[in-house]
Amino acid sequence: MVTTRHQRSTQKMLPCSALGEVRVDQVLRALGEPVRLEIVRALARAEQPMNCGAFGLTVSKSTSTHHFKVLRESGIIAQYDEGTARYSELRTTELEQRFPGLLTAVLTAE
Amino acid sequence: MVTTRHQRSTQKMLPCSALGEVRVDQVLRALGEPVRLEIVRALARAEQPMNCGAFGLTVSKSTSTHHFKVLRESGIIAQYDEGTARYSELRTTELEQRFPGLLTAVLTAE
DNA sequence: GGCCTTGTACGATTAATATCGTACTAACCG
DNA sequence: CGGTTAGTACGATATTAATCGTACAAGGCC
Numbered sequence: 264m265v266t267t268r269h270q271r272s273t274q275k276m277l278p279c280s281a282l283g284e285v286r287v288d289q290v291l292r293a294l295g296e297p298v299r300l301e302i303v304r305a306l307a308r309a310e311q312p313m314n315c316g317a318f319g320l321t322v323s324k325s326t327s328t329h330h331f332k333v334l335r336e337s338g339i340i341a342q343y344d345e346g347t348a349r350y351s352e353l354r355t356t357e358l359e360q361r362f363p364g365l366l367t368a369v370l371t372a373e
Numbered sequence: 374m375v376t377t378r379h380q381r382s383t384q385k386m387l388p389c390s391a392l393g394e395v396r397v398d399q400v401l402r403a404l405g406e407p408v409r410l411e412i413v414r415a416l417a418r419a420e421q422p423m424n425c426g427a428f429g430l431t432v433s434k435s436t437s438t439h440h441f442k443v444l445r446e447s448g449i450i451a452q453y454d455e456g457t458a459r460y461s462e463l464r465t466t467e468l469e470q471r472f473p474g475l476l477t478a479v480l481t482a483e
Numbered sequence: 484g485g486c487c488t489t490g491t492a493c494g495a496t497t498a499a500t501a502t503c504g505t506a507c508t509a510a511c512c513g
Numbered sequence: 514c515g516g517t518t519a520g521t522a523c524g525a526t527a528t529t530a531a532t533c534g535t536a537c538a539a540g541g542c543c
Contacts, residue, residue: 287482288405295402296501316519326502328521333500347510347519364478372397372472406531426489436532438491443530457489457540 275344277335282354282361285338290362293337294369298322299330303339303353307370312343312350385454387445392464392471395448400472403447404479408432409440413449413463417480422453422460 294300298320305318320327331351334340339358340351358366404410408430415428430437441461444450449468450461468476 287479288407288410290405291401291410291479292405295398295400295405297398298501300398300401314519322501323503324520325504325522329501332521344509344520347517349520362478362482364474365482368472368474368478369397369401372475408531424489432531433533434490435492435534439531442491454490454539457487459490 277342277344277349279335279341279354280338282338282357285361287362287365289337290339290358290365293333293339296330296333298326299334300369302330302334302351304370306340306351306353307355307366312352314348314350316348387452387454387459389445389451389464390448392448392467395471397472397475399447400449400468400475403443403449406440406443408436409444410479412440412444412461414480416450416461416463417465417476422462424458424460426458 294303301320302318306313315327315331318327320330322330331340331342331349334351335342338361339354341354342349342351344350353366355366404413411430412428416423425437425441428437430440432440441450441452441459444461445452448471449464451464452459452461454460463476465476
């Protein structure tokens with residue numbers, strides 16, 4: 264069974280932007296970068312949280328960290344720590360509520 | 374009656390990217406810039422071609438030219454010349470075909 | 484022709500972003 | 514404790530992108 268966000272609330276959730284404060288151009292900018300789009304697509308395929316190392320990105324660790332941070336600050340993903348790993352998940356529901364159809368359209372594309 | 378694209382085909386259409394060759398991240402990047410998003414929104418509201426001067430942009434002429442070029446090269450707008458004016462229009466249909474729901478979602482946002 | 488309008492082209496500058504390496508922290512395992 | 518794992522933080526660099534000013538081109542008008 265997949266752990267839900269609520270169950271994790273006692274754990275180390277990292278601060279992520281309230282989606283109400285995020286503008287759409289910020290989200291588009293965040294998604295308009297190949298590495299970050301790859302991350303988002305992988306999360307969508309997985310349908311469950313993934314730890315940062317599991318993406319098989321071809322960039323350095325520090326560059327990965329940077330991209331995850333951009334995604335988190337633009338409200339696209341949430342992250343929490345578990346042991347030495349940091350897990351990321353798509354904020355699918357919140358995104359859909361704030362920008363209806365956007366994530367679906369981006370994931371559908373091509 | 375609104376002039377269609379076909380009727381203008383004998384005029385000076387500028388080369389714009391074939392949408393088949395445009396990747397979604399390029400489109401997202403193009404839309405993720407406030408001035409360009411403003412242009413796209415104005416075109417959507419107008420529902421007809423607008424000349425570049427009609428947008429009331431607060432940037433210089435050369436900067437405008439740059440942004441229109443980015444939008445054109447990413448397949449989002451088409452442009453044609455008429456007299457001394459250059460008109461832009463959204464490639465609504467082609468965009469919808471290539472990236473279903475994307476433009477609508479972006480225009481709906483907020 | 485001269486002049487205004489509309490917009491481009493080019494080059495320079497500045498600002499933003501992507502990238503990396505190194506040093507570091509925290510959790511776990513022996 | 515020391516070593517390993519997973520990832521961050523910081524500082525540097527390199528690349529990309531936004532911005533502008535000036536010079537230019539083409540159409541329309543007198």
